[in-house]
Amino acid sequence: xxxxxxxxxxxxxxxxxxxxxxxxxxxxxxxxxxxxxxxxxxxxxxxxxxxxxxxxxxxxxxxxxxxxxxxxxxxxxxxxxxxxxxxxxxxxxxxxxxxxxxxxxxxxxxxxxxxxxxxxxxxxxxxxxxxxxxxxxxxxxxxxxxxxxxxxxxxxxxxxxxxxxxxxxxxxxxxxxxxxxxxxxxxxxxxxxxxxxxxxxxxxxxxxxxxxxxxxxxxxxxxxxxxxxxxxxxxxxxxxxxxxxxxxxxxxxxxxxxxxxxxxxxxxxxx
Amino acid sequence: xxxxxxxxxxxxxxxxxxxxxxxxxxxxxxxxxxxxxxxxxxxxxxxxxxxxxxxxxxxxxxxxxxxxxxxxxxxxxxxxxxxxxxxxxxxxxxxxxxxxxxxxxxxxxxxxxxxxxxxxxxxxxxxxxxxxxxxxxxxxxxxxxxxx
Numbered sequence: 294x295x296x297x298x299x300x301x302x303x304x305x306x307x308x309x310x311x312x313x314x315x316x317x318x319x320x321x322x323x324x325x326x327x328x329x330x331x332x333x334x335x336x337x338x339x340x341x342x343x344x345x346x347x348x349x350x351x352x353x354x355x356x357x358x359x360x361x362x363x364x365x366x367x368x369x370x371x372x373x374x375x376x377x378x379x380x381x382x383x384x385x386x387x388x389x390x391x392x393x394x395x396x397x398x399x400x401x402x403x404x405x406x407x408x409x410x411x412x413x414x415x416x417x418x419x420x421x422x423x424x425x426x427x428x429x430x431x432x433x434x435x436x437x438x439x440x441x442x443x444x445x446x447x448x449x450x451x452x453x454x455x456x457x458x459x460x461x462x463x464x465x466x467x468x469x470x471x472x473x474x475x476x477x478x479x480x481x482x483x484x485x486x487x488x489x490x491x492x493x494x495x496x497x498x499x500x501x502x503x504x505x506x507x508x509x510x511x512x513x514x515x516x517x518x519x520x521x522x523x524x525x526x527x528x529x530x531x532x533x534x535x536x537x538x539x540x541x542x543x544x545x546x547x548x549x550x551x552x553x554x555x556x557x558x559x560x561x562x563x564x
Numbered sequence: 565x566x567x568x569x570x571x572x573x574x575x576x577x578x579x580x581x582x583x584x585x586x587x588x589x590x591x592x593x594x595x596x597x598x599x600x601x602x603x604x605x606x607x608x609x610x611x612x613x614x615x616x617x618x619x620x621x622x623x624x625x626x627x628x629x630x631x632x633x634x635x636x637x638x639x640x641x642x643x644x645x646x647x648x649x650x651x652x653x654x655x656x657x658x659x660x661x662x663x664x665x666x667x668x669x670x671x672x673x674x675x676x677x678x679x680x681x682x683x684x685x686x687x688x689x690x691x692x693x694x695x696x697x698x699x700x701x702x703x704x705x706x707x708x709x710x711x712x
Binding site: 318319320322323324325326329330422425426461462463464466493496497500502503504505506507508509510511512513515516519520522530537538539540541 | 573574576577579602604606610614616618619620621622624626627656657658659661662686688689690691692693694695696697698699
């Protein structure tokens with residue numbers, strides 16, 4: 294009888310945790326997500342049809358992109374340092390590779406307020422898994438719009454393409470993968486360099502309890518990266534910097550920018 | 565086996581998995597644990613075709629393999645039904661943080677002939693607290709143990 298009561302208690306605790314949200318982690322999303330990656334993709338593409346895809350023109354022979362990930366706002370000290378450094382360096386744009394916030398609306402408001410202090414800096418944000426906690430996708434979409442898109446940097450005699458992909462749910466999903474494949478097929482040959490940004494790191498560089506895309510999907514992506522000569526894949530999620538090489542593609546995992554990370558860092562991509 | 569061997573999904577990238585797996589079983593519960601290495605490798609065609617001079621493979625070592633299952637009857641029973649959480653299928657080993665849910669049933673016609681059916685649910689992002697449906701797999705067949 295006592296064993297039965299203990300079992301019921303344990304199951305009850307698990308159920309309560311699974312359908313409620315504790316302060317930092319949205320445990321509900323371990324079992325039921327708020328929306329699917331296909332839903333976010335369709336909304337993103339609808340937004341892209343309204344706004345178009347951005348082409349940044351430059352007269353310089355070289356340009357810089359400042360890239361960060363995992364700011365997990367909350368606190369904003371490193372975020373502001375990153376943005377100010379990008380402005381001081383006259384960066385062409387900043388790319389924010391997911392886990393920008395905790396997913397909560399208040400933190401989205403803080404994030405938006407802080408990056409709006411730099412109105413002249415072009416910003417390209419992408420969702421991470423944390424950004425879609427607590428129904429956070431609605432906040433991201435309202436503030437920033439699309440999370441699946443590409444942008445181009447065009448100089449006098451070069452043109453580079455940058456893809457921003459959503460792996461906030463640990464997968465591209467079939468629709469986004471089909472779109473990405475089609476973009477590579479039709480556009481890659483028109484550009485000098487091709488870089489992919491997405492939140493979830495693809496290679497498992499170390500043993501941690503968070504996860505990467507399924508192997509079947511990774512193999513498809515690696516095949517695409519080889520076939521279409523994707524030069525760099527930049528991800529976050531792992532919180533620890535790593536640089537790996539597979540074929541002609543460099544895979545970079547960014548260190549987390551969040552304030553309490555002693556190894557907080559960002560990437561200055563110079564082309 | 566022949567279908568898988570001669571129907572590569574890609575002529576550019578291959579995956580090799582190898583590992584060891586041991587089990588502790590009783591009448592109802594089975595716990596199988598192991599370690600494996602997953603190696604992503606370029607084919608010789610990819611290396612030549614795309615003029616790749618280095619970085620032909622990437623290895624993920626010491627991944628955890630597991631299968632935790634519960635079945636309603638002992639193995640030798642004429643029928644059985646089980647449920648399992650695992651990252652191991654016949655030819656697929658997923659990362660340890662990508663578990664799959666499997667429901668399995670079988671019926672023994674005789675000592676050496678058995679029908680089985682299984683259904684798999686694959687999800688992505690569960691351990692990232694951002695779950696998404698990934699795939700569903702159903703498999704059925706007959707197992708004939710020759711010489712038994």
